[in-house]
Amino acid sequence: MSGIISSTAFTDVFTAAQGDNTMQALITAVYELGCLFGAMFALFTADMLGRRWMIIGGAAVMIIGVIIQVTSFVDHIPLLQFFFGRVITGIGNGMNTSTIPTYQAECSRTSNRGLLICIEGGTIAIGTMIAYWIDFGASYGPPDLAWRFPIAFQIVFGIIIVVGMWYLPDSPRFLISKGKHQEGEYVLAALAGREIDDRETQQQKQLVIESIEAYVESEGVPQNKHKLTY
Numbered sequence: 001m002s003g004i005i006s007s008t009a010f011t012d013v014f015t016a017a018q019g020d021n022t023m024q025a026l027i028t029a030v031y032e033l034g035c036l037f038g039a040m041f042a043l044f045t046a047d048m049l050g051r052r053w054m055i056i057g058g059a060a061v062m063i064i065g066v067i068i069q070v071t072s073f074v075d076h077i078p079l080l081q082f083f084f085g086r087v088i089t090g091i092g093n094g095m096n097t098s099t100i101p102t103y104q105a106e107c108s109r110t111s112n113r114g115l116l117i118c119i120e121g122g123t124i125a126i127g128t129m130i131a132y133w134i135d136f137g138a139s140y141g142p143p144d145l146a147w148r149f150p151i152a153f154q155i156v157f158g159i160i161i162v163v164g165m166w167y168l169p170d171s172p173r174f175l176i177s178k179g180k181h182q183e184g185e186y187v188l189a190a191l192a193g194r195e196i197d198d199r200e201t202q203q204q205k206q207l208v209i210e211s212i213e214a215y216v217e218s219e220g221v222p223q224n225k226h227k228l229t230y
């Protein structure tokens with residue numbers, strides 16, 4: 001928002017933000033409020049829905065929020081609609097930013113887990129760079145393009161996430177914790193490029209089972225929430 005919130009093209013539609021630093025700050029901050037709600041939702045429901053569906057759902061919610069934002073027009077309570085869209089987009093982002101690192105960690109080896117998570121965090125900087133260049137390029141276009149296109153471009157990444165996750169499995173830890181040992185074995189074997197009955201695959205499976213059992217014992221989680229039976 002930093003590249004468009006004070007632009008003439010934006011304030012001509014959202015007149016309350018024109019020259020009002022407080023309103024501009026509020027427009028920006030409600031997104032973070034949505035992120036908080038999304039992260040809290042993921043905290044309480046991720047173990048029920050699974051990493052895969054949580055990420056798909058988060059991306060879908062973001063797309064809906066973006067559509068609400070870019071369809072704001074003068075004489076149709078644009079600022080209120082934009083507020084709602086920002087909060088909804090933030091909810092989707094909160095769901096994803098709190099789930100994707102977990103999914104990535106549960107699908108990676110201990111030898112490269114830290115590196116992959118750091119790379120995932122580094123892509124945030126790349127995304128920020130893309131956003132600033134899109135803001136800069138769109139500023140030379142028509143007024144509607146100057147602020148609608150940079151916001152609408154988020155849909156591209158949302159679609160990539162939905163389509164990509166549709167063809168990816170859930171994490172082996174989640175599958176095994178729900179008693180789906182056969183599916184968990186298959187994912188572990190695929191990630192390692194080995195057969196299901198390979199020694200390394202079975203060792204990784206046993207490590208996952210032991211870590212879940214240790215978590216259940218240390219946290220006092222009811223046994224029926226983690227079906228570890230074969």
